[in-house]
Amino acid sequence: MFDATFLLERLIYVVPLILSLTVHEWAHAASAYYLGDDTAQRDGRLTLDPTVHIDPLGTLLLPMLGIPFGWARPVPVNPARFRRDVPMRRGMMLTAAAGPFSNLVLAVICTIVYGLWKRFGGDGALNGAASGLLHTSIVMNMALALFNMLPFPPLDGSRVVDGLMPPRWERGWEKFCQIGPWLLLFVILAPRVLDVSIIGWPLEQMGRVSIGIVGWIAGDGAALDVN
Numbered sequence: 559m560f561d562a563t564f565l566l567e568r569l570i571y572v573v574p575l576i577l578s579l580t581v582h583e584w585a586h587a588a589s590a591y592y593l594g595d596d597t598a599q600r601d602g603r604l605t606l607d608p609t610v611h612i613d614p615l616g617t618l619l620l621p622m623l624g625i626p627f628g629w630a631r632p633v634p635v636n637p638a639r640f641r642r643d644v645p646m647r648r649g650m651m652l653t654a655a656a657g658p659f660s661n662l663v664l665a666v667i668c669t670i671v672y673g674l675w676k677r678f679g680g681d682g683a684l685n686g687a688a689s690g691l692l693h694t695s696i697v698m699n700m701a702l703a704l705f706n707m708l709p710f711p712p713l714d715g716s717r718v719v720d721g722l723m724p725p726r727w728e729r730g731w732e733k734f735c736q737i738g739p740w741l742l743l744f745v746i747l748a749p750r751v752l753d754v755s756i757i758g759w760p761l762e763q764m765g766r767v768s769i770g771i772v773g774w775i776a777g778d779g780a781a782l783d784v785n
Contacts, residue, residue, distance in 0.1 A: 570687070572621045574695040578664060578702055579617060579630035580608040585660035586633040589653045594641035598633045627746065651721025654714040658703040665699035668692050669768045673775025700764045704757040710742035711735050 584606050587598035598604050603611070612618065616629035635653055637646035672692040679685045707715040716738060723731050749755045 570690045582657040583611045585656040589656035595639040597636045647721045654717030658706045661699040661703040668695040673772040676776035711738040
């Protein structure tokens with residue numbers, strides 16, 4: 559089971575996952591710090607050092623066992639420490655949105671680098687490994703951005719919706735949030751049980767855009783499989 563091929567495949571998946579989750583959590587911490595809350599900074603989380611963000615189970619063990627799901631340690635945020643000119647709900651919305659946005663930025667950067675690598679990279683095992691890492695990073699960051707923007711607690715998307723929710727809809731939103739975690743569990747299990755993914759279609763469309771960018775930069779019509 560744990561042969562060299564399996565371990566290489568897991569590393570190609572886990573290494574981009576660690577880096578992507580690290581940037582995601584750092585973005586939360588940096589956004590909160592910019593808005594006046596230094597809680598994460600005092601907790602040592604305002605850093606791109608992966609070791610302070612890693613969750614042993616969600617970042618290492620489950621992904622290494624082949625489970626296509628992972629998470630990092632959540633960054634502590636205290637909205638009461640935001641600057642006086644930053645309403646708490648707006649501050650939480652901006653802090654939450656910073657994580658998925660950082661994954662989108664990473665996906666764009668990796669897409670450009672992947673196109674350049676396809677155009678100017680060498681041959682052999684190193685080229686294959688680098689292409690695999692970049693390919694995985696692109697798809698992973700697009701998927702992380704989409705998944706985390708789903709409006710189900712405790713995902714970042716629920717904080718964004720909360721910050722935009724009109725007062726007249728707040729009661730209904732609060733009731734929805736009570737069942738949000740169960741809906742999130744369904745979303746996580748649906749691809750395995752029902753072969754249906756709620757982020758499948760938007761991920762495919764984002765993948766098509768990435769394919770075009772990679773092919774344009776590489777000059778060879780390079781394709782990106784988002785499945």
